[in-house]
Amino acid sequence: MTTASPSPAPALVFGGSRGMGAAIVRRLAAEGRPVAFTYASSPDSAAALAASIEETGGTVLTLQADSADAEAVRAATLAAVARFGKLGVLVVNAGVLIPGAIDQYAFDDFDRMLAVNVRGVFAAIRHAAPHLLDGGRIVTIGSNTAERIGAPGSSVYAMTKAAVAQLVRGAALDFAPRGITVNNVQPGPIETDMTAGLMDYITPRLPLGRIGRPEEIADLVAWLAGPTAGYMTGASLTIDGGWTA
Ligand code: NDP
Numbered sequence: 001m002t003t004a005s006p007s008p009a010p011a012l013v014f015g016g017s018r019g020m021g022a023a024i025v026r027r028l029a030a031e032g033r034p035v036a037f038t039y040a041s042s043p044d045s046a047a048a049l050a051a052s053i054e055e056t057g058g059t060v061l062t063l064q065a066d067s068a069d070a071e072a073v074r075a076a077t078l079a080a081v082a083r084f085g086k087l088g089v090l091v092v093n094a095g096v097l098i099p100g101a102i103d104q105y106a107f108d109d110f111d112r113m114l115a116v117n118v119r120g121v122f123a124a125i126r127h128a129a130p131h132l133l134d135g136g137r138i139v140t141i142g143s144n145t146a147e148r149i150g151a152p153g154s155s156v157y158a159m160t161k162a163a164v165a166q167l168v169r170g171a172a173l174d175f176a177p178r179g180i181t182v183n184n185v186q187p188g189p190i191e192t193d194m195t196a197g198l199m200d201y202i203t204p205r206l207p208l209g210r211i212g213r214p215e216e217i218a219d220l221v222a223w224l225a226g227p228t229a230g231y232m233t234g235a236s237l238t239i240d241g242g243w244t245a
Pocket of ligand 1: 014015016017018019020021022038039040041042043045065066067068093094095096097116141142143144186187188189190191192193194195
């Protein structure tokens with residue numbers, strides 16, 4: 001007699017409609033997890049992603065929620081839990097890049113960067129953690145700029161991602177008693193909408209001669225979310241093709 005293996009626990013991905021987030025949603029859904037994901041302003045991309053996952057038998061829920069709005073983050077979390085039950089995996093991918101030198105940087109842009117990239121990450125962990133199963137996984141998407149900035153005009157972005165790395169260290173300790181691991185993936189240049197306008201700068205500087213693919217980040221996230229990564233927590237893992245080596 002064969003017994004069916006239990007379905008993997010549900011996942012919630014903040015910022016899943018495009019780029020790396022979409023690759024992460026696909027990857028987690030391919031493992032058989034029900035996946036809820038948020039988007040801010042791309043309902044068509046979110047719907048197309050959901051349709052393509054459902055076509056292959058996956059279970060997915062799309063939720064509109066601006067990560068800068070903590071109440072929207074809370075509502076999205078509750079909607080995901082109401083649909084799928086307690087969560088096994090939380091991925092916080094939503095992030096924005098507004099480049100600019102400090103002496104010309106607008107305060108509204110500074111506030112927006114902090115609201116999405118830092119407060120939004122805190123809000124996601126703050127609101128979702130009570131709904132995570134013991135032994136669950138939290139993965140944030142930071143940036144290799146938290147280690148080395150490398151290009152002018154990136155100071156505010158790098159600052160927000162350095163804040164995420166430090167938040168993750170503390171969160172790892174806060175949630176360790178529940179067996180929940182918390183790790184931060186720090187990509188380098190990855191081919192998404194975010195880097196589309198930066199290729200003239202990026203291309204000649206790529207040590208491996210190519211830019212990274214969103215699926216390569218999704219693979220690392222899936223490993224951190226999986227059963228063999230249970231002893232890794234509080235870590236920031238840089239995956240940048242040698243950019244900051
Ligand atoms: P994209 O701009 O291609 O996609 C960003 C995703 O995040 C979209 O799904 C977008 O949804 C969502 N998002 C953005 N702002 C919000 C918000 N306020 N609330 C909810 N969702 C939001 O970015 P990437 O895939 O390139 O980047 C993903 C993450 O990786 C970001 O945190 C980024 O900082 C980080 N990163 C990217 C690198 C790269 O080279 N691409 C390198 C290092 C780190 P919507 O379309 O609805 O706005």
